[in-house]
Amino acid sequence: MEPMWEALFHGLRKVSPIPDEELLAFKELSVATTITKNDHFIRAGDFANSIGFCVSGIFRFYYTTQDGDEFNKSFCSNNDFIASYSSLLINVPSYFSIQALRNSEIITIRYKDFQSLYARHVCWERIGRIVIEQLYVKKEMRERELLLLSAESRYLLFLERYGHMVKHIPQYHIASYLGITPVALSRIRKKLT
Numbered sequence: 091m092e093p094m095w096e097a098l099f100h101g102l103r104k105v106s107p108i109p110d111e112e113l114l115a116f117k118e119l120s121v122a123t124t125i126t127k128n129d130h131f132i133r134a135g136d137f138a139n140s141i142g143f144c145v146s147g148i149f150r151f152y153y154t155t156q157d158g159d160e161f162n163k164s165f166c167s168n169n170d171f172i173a174s175y176s177s178l179l180i181n182v183p184s185y186f187s188i189q190a191l192r193n194s195e196i197i198t199i200r201y202k203d204f205q206s207l208y209a210r211h212v213c214w215e216r217i218g219r220i221v222i223e224q225l226y227v228k229k230e231m232r233e234r235e236l237l238l239l240s241a242e243s244r245y246l247l248f249l250e251r252y253g254h255m256v257k258h259i260p261q262y263h264i265a266s267y268l269g270i271t272p273v274a275l276s277r278i279r280k281k282l283t
């Protein structure tokens with residue numbers, strides 16, 4: 091089997107046991123693709139119809155104001171799911187964009203096809219539930235950090251979570267994620283070294 095699919099199946103089996111025939115059913119409904127650096131998985135204002143699984147690469151999730159300012163809300167890399175879930179679940183345009191920060195390989199499945207798997211085997215419902223629970227916890231932790239922690243503490247947590255990909259993320263994107271200016275980030279980095 092191709093390494094891309096092996097990575098996906100390994101990632102899915104970390105969430106829930108999945109019979110081989112279910113993995114094959116998933117593969118038949120999915121597409122492997124590459125998203126080039128700076129291209130988008132989805133742009134704000136578009137309607138989402140797919141879920142992606144990042145096999146390799148880095149993505150940023152960001153909001154854009156009416157004035158064109160961008161604010162990063164999250165990053166993801168290998169073995170992470172990427173989607174605009176609110177767009178998928180309530181059929182509204184995506185509130186944010188998802189952009190590749192380097193050439194990235196993903197496997198996508200249309201959301202309606204993934205939902206059809208729920209009727210095939212309980213493993214798919216379990217995966218759907220666990221992924222959403224993980225995203226909820228990630229969102230709750232992020233809100234807590236922005237409201238209660240200092241910029242320096244947020245930066246240290248960023249390094250703990252995303253240190254493996256920090257060299258691929260421009261400093262201005264990191265500053266945006268932390269809710270500070272690039273100059274403030276530079277001061278924090280200087281202080282810590």
